[in-house]
Amino acid sequence: MSIKKCILKLKTRDEIKKIKIAGKVASDLLYDKLDCFIKPGISTKSIDNFSEKYIRSFNMIPAFLGIKNIDGSNSFPASVCVSVNDEIVHGIPNDYKILKYGDIVSVDVGIIYKGYYCDAARTYSVGKVDCIAKKLINVTELSLYDGICKMLSGNKIGDISNAIQKTVEKHGFFVIKDLVGHGIGKSLHEYPQVPNYGKSGVGIELLSGTVLAIEPMVSISDCGIFMLNDLWTIVTSDGSLSAHFEHTVAITDNGYEILTKV
Amino acid sequence: MLKKNRFKKKNRLKKKKIKKSRIKENIIKEKKNKEKKNKKSRIKEDITIVDGIVLESLPNAFFRVEIVDNKNVVLARICGKMKVGKIRVIPGDKVKVEVSKYDLTRGRIIYREI
Numbered sequence: 001m002s003i004k005k006c007i008l009k010l011k012t013r014d015e016i017k018k019i020k021i022a023g024k025v026a027s028d029l030l031y032d033k034l035d036c037f038i039k040p041g042i043s044t045k046s047i048d049n050f051s052e053k054y055i056r057s058f059n060m061i062p063a064f065l066g067i068k069n070i071d072g073s074n075s076f077p078a079s080v081c082v083s084v085n086d087e088i089v090h091g092i093p094n095d096y097k098i099l100k101y102g103d104i105v106s107v108d109v110g111i112i113y114k115g116y117y118c119d120a121a122r123t124y125s126v127g128k129v130d131c132i133a134k135k136l137i138n139v140t141e142l143s144l145y146d147g148i149c150k151m152l153s154g155n156k157i158g159d160i161s162n163a164i165q166k167t168v169e170k171h172g173f174f175v176i177k178d179l180v181g182h183g184i185g186k187s188l189h190e191y192p193q194v195p196n197y198g199k200s201g202v203g204i205e206l207l208s209g210t211v212l213a214i215e216p217m218v219s220i221s222d223c224g225i226f227m228l229n230d231l232w233t234i235v236t237s238d239g240s241l242s243a244h245f246e247h248t249v250a251i252t253d254n255g256y257e258i259l260t261k262v
Numbered sequence: 263m264l265k266k267n268r269f270k271k272k273n274r275l276k277k278k279k280i281k282k283s284r285i286k287e288n289i290i291k292e293k294k295n296k297e298k299k300n301k302k303s304r305i306k307e308d309i310t311i312v313d314g315i316v317l318e319s320l321p322n323a324f325f326r327v328e329i330v331d332n333k334n335v336v337l338a339r340i341c342g343k344m345k346v347g348k349i350r351v352i353p354g355d356k357v358k359v360e361v362s363k364y365d366l367t368r369g370r371i372i373y374r375e376i
Contacts, residue, residue: 070264180265189263215263234264 006191008183010209015116015185016250016259019211022113023248023259025058026120029109031262038124040101044082044093047107052079055111063110063117063188074231081108081121083233088176088217088225088242090232101127104137106244110188117188119213120260121246132220133241136173140218140243143167147214148249151256157194157203164216165197176217176242178225179234184213184248208251211259215246309360311372314338316353325351327359327369336361338369349374 011019029051037050055062062079069075076092083091083106084099090108099105108121123137147164168175181194192204196216223238236242248259267273314327317335323345327338338359340351351357351374358373 178265178268180263182263193263193266195265 008191008204008207008210009185010207011185011211011250012209013252016211016252016257018114018116019118019185019248019250020257020259022060022111022116022118023120024262025055025060025113026109026111026118027260027262029054030107030120030122030260034107034122034124038099038105038126040099040103040127042099043095044084044091044097044099044105045078045095047082047105048078048080048093051107051109055079055109061112063112063119064108067188069231071231076232082106083108083244085241086235086239088219088234088236089179089244090234092230092232099126102129102133103127104129104133104241104243108244108246115186117184117186118248118260119184119188119246120248121215121244123243123245135171136218136220136241136243139168139171139173140216140245143216143218144214144245144247147216148247148256148258151206151212151249151251153206153208153251155206156201157192157206158198159200160214161195161198161203162200164214168196168216168218173218173220174222176219176225176236179215179217181212181214181216181246184211206251208253211248211250213246213248215244217242217244219243308364309362312359312361312369314357314359314369316351316355316357318353319351325353325371327357327371329359329361334366336367336369338371340371344371344374 052062064076065079067076078093081090082093083089085104103126104123105126106121106123110117110119125133125137143164146167147160150159150163165175175196177197183190183192194212194214219236219242220240221238223236223240226235226237228235250257250259312329314329317326317328319325323340325338327336329336356375357371359369360372361369
């Protein structure tokens with residue numbers, strides 16, 4: 001999961017079309033099918049089984065299955081990351097973890113189609129949730145779209161990260177600083193890294209043909225991260241709630257294009 | 263995705279520097295606020311400010327001033343800031359005087375009215 005070369009690879013129109021086909025499947029999964037599926041009483045493993053079946057029915061491959069850790073020791077055992085409440089990202093789905101009323105679940109999906117990757121995520125609320133949790137989810141979604149609006153050829157990466165930080169801090173929440181977005185294309189994690197905080201007008205220039213996966217991660221308190229013993233799940237050090245949204249976005253001659261949205 | 267250089271030494275040292283400088287600024291601010299409070303309280307307790315009229319001028323920047331309320335006469339001296347600002351006081355001027363409660367015959371001229 002390391003970024004090896006500091007070269008910005010630009011994608012042609014045909015390659016972006018292939019990513020879009022994969023992105024349509026991901027958006028159907030997240031925004032149509034899992035809405036009805038996620039209820040209190042189900043286990044996180046059932047979400048994983050459902051989504052893997054759906055992806056394979058279109059002859060596509062789930063991207064996260066078998067990926068190695070930074071150390072090279074563990075490999076991710078499932079096709080979808082499911083993280084509940086505390087957990088920020090990379091939660092491993094289990095049989096004994098059951099959802100109940102008032103939980104927040106974030107599902108992260110990755111798909112491979114003809115050698116090209118795509119990445120999307122969304123947080124759901126299980127049953128009736130607190131006002132603060134509802135507000136968290138809405139604010140992260142808002143910040144994602146505010147960051148995507150700044151993706152024009154000629155702007156820099158700092159503009160995106162500044163926009164995300166401003167909307168989040170306007171509403172009284174905090175950005176998680178140790179986790180970043182990334183480029184995407186022929187491999188899952190590519191150059192450049194897109195942090196969720198920073199100054200505007202700073203960083204690499206965006207050109208038509210860049211494809212980025214922007215993922216704002218927001219929490220209620222100003223806390224750090226902590227990795228659990230399975231060497232995958234990342235948790236807030238406080239125990240406070242966190243939300244996570246992600247889209248893959250491409251820059252074309254006409255402007256930005258969200259590839260993982262219907 | 264995890265950020266690349268989370269644990270690098272430079273980032274840790276930068277954060278420590280920012281913290282230290284902010285702590286210093288806060289300490290300096292608190293000291294200034296305390297001094298302001300002390301000055302105001304001291305002025306109110308020991309000193310009263312009174313209006314007066316200058317009767318005559320004596321050598322070394324001393325004046326004899328008559329206080330309007332009591333009709334007492336006080337030996338008053340000009341304060342340093344008026345000397346630096348080159349403000350002249352002549353017999354017949356209306357003036358504000360600081361008188362301390364420990365000695366009612368001496369005072370200090372603060373302000374000359376136009």
